[in-house]
Amino acid sequence: MQKITILKPDDWHLHVRTGRELKSVIGMSAAQMGRGVIMPNLNPPITNSTQALKYREEIINSLPNGSEFNPLMVLYLTDNTTAKDIEDASKHTHIRAAKLYPAGATTNSDSGVTNVNNIYPALEMMQKVGMLLLVHGEVTHADVDIFDREAVFIKDVLGGLINKFPELKVVFEHVTTKDACDFVVSSSNNVAATITPHHLLANRNDMLAGGIRPHYYCLPVLKRSKPHQSALLGAATSGSPKFFLGTDSAPHLKEYKESSCGCAGVLNAHCAIELYATAFESAGALDRLEGFASKFGPDFYSMPRNQDTTTLQRKEWTVPDSYPCGKSSIVPFMAGEVLRWKVV
Ligand code: NCD
Ligand code: ZN
Numbered sequence: 001m002q003k004i005t006i007l008k009p010d011d012w013h014l015h016v017r018t019g020r021e022l023k024s025v026i027g028m029s030a031a032q033m034g035r036g037v038i039m040p041n042l043n044p045p046i047t048n049s050t051q052a053l054k055y056r057e058e059i060i061n062s063l064p065n066g067s068e069f070n071p072l073m074v075l076y077l078t079d080n081t082t083a084k085d086i087e088d089a090s091k092h093t094h095i096r097a098a099k100l101y102p103a104g105a106t107t108n109s110d111s112g113v114t115n116v117n118n119i120y121p122a123l124e125m126m127q128k129v130g131m132l133l134l135v136h137g138e139v140t141h142a143d144v145d146i147f148d149r150e151a152v153f154i155k156d157v158l159g160g161l162i163n164k165f166p167e168l169k170v171v172f173e174h175v176t177t178k179d180a181c182d183f184v185v186s187s188s189n190n191v192a193a194t195i196t197p198h199h200l201l202a203n204r205n206d207m208l209a210g211g212i213r214p215h216y217y218c219l220p221v222l223k224r225s226k227p228h229q230s231a232l233l234g235a236a237t238s239g240s241p242k243f244f245l246g247t248d249s250a251p252h253l254k255e256y257k258e259s260s261c262g263c264a265g266v267l268n269a270h271c272a273i274e275l276y277a278t279a280f281e282s283a284g285a286l287d288r289l290e291g292f293a294s295k296f297g298p299d300f301y302s303m304p305r306n307q308d309t310t311t312l313q314r315k316e317w318t319v320p321d322s323y324p325c326g327k328s329s330i331v332p333f334m335a336g337e338v339l340r341w342k343v344v
Pocket of ligand 2: 039248252
């Protein structure tokens with residue numbers, strides 16, 4: 001196949017930051033995606049409607065001229081989020097979801113939830129008003145191995161939460177294990193998951209064999225090829241509407257990644273749909289890319305699918321070594337490597 005045309009995709013999990021970083025990266029998503037679900041883990045986090053709408057304004061004002069990109073906003077749940085915060089947010093069509101970050105799980109999650117019991121009133125209200133719960137699914141206890149944190153979260157937290165709120169729509173974000181894929185498949189239709197391109201294309205060897213590659217470091221951390229990476233590829237290409245596109249594109253300046261304590265997050269927005277096409281092609285499933293990228297996400301969010309289309313062409317190109325950001329730069333996923341698909 002030399003060309004593939006699909007309905008325009010959306011990104012259901014995206015970090016765009018603020019200020020100069022926002023200006024450096026937002027055009028990448030706007031060039032490919034119709035909508036983006038914008039993660040609220042700023043410092044300080046986006047915890048109420050006023051902050052969310054102000055942040056949305058900043059994003060819109062940073063878009064390249066003529067762009068039609070639609071940022072969908074998310075509240076950051078804390079131990080102090082009230083049912084009223086949720087009810088207020090639900091009145092704004094641009095605010096679609098709230099995000100559960102277990103405290104300390106990832107970048108800027110210090111204000112996250114210390115015990116899910118603390119957010120039961122908020123979850124109750126979300127279930128009532130139909131607001132989606134987005135979950136960073138990892139426990140944070142020091143005694144749980146970092147490669148096991150997702151599986152333990154399912155057992156210790158997520159299973160119980162879903163039983164308690166069966167009507168709540170839950171997106172298990174950036175799943176990285178076979179355990180998570182199996183869990184989503186066996187749960188009700190109110191439970192779905194996003195999968196990133198880097199977890200489809202890379203595993204922990206890419207990050208750790210022959211040297212530490214900090215630009216592959218993200219959370220949840222890359223797992224083993226078998227059974228985990230292959231389970232993700234299987235889930236994404238299965239045609240199940242429970243799995244859809246969420247890049248978790250999460251830019252950090254080069255000096256914060258290439259450091260004695262490098263931070264977690266991978267920029268992939270520069271070629272997200274090309275990366276997904278590469279992964280789907282490797283599984284012989286390019287015909288299933290459109291469902292994953294452009295249909296199942298809006299269906300789960302009860303929003304209309306995009307109407308315009310995107311065409312990818314078979315064409316070799318080399319990913320830039322870095323993108324400028326102020327006086328610094330951001331090193332993208334697959335920097336310097338050749339990809340074989342390009343958006344026309
Ligand atoms: C994200 C970030 O940098 O904000 N990092 C990451 O490794 N994915 C946070 C997150 O989604 O966990
Ligand atoms: Zn994320």
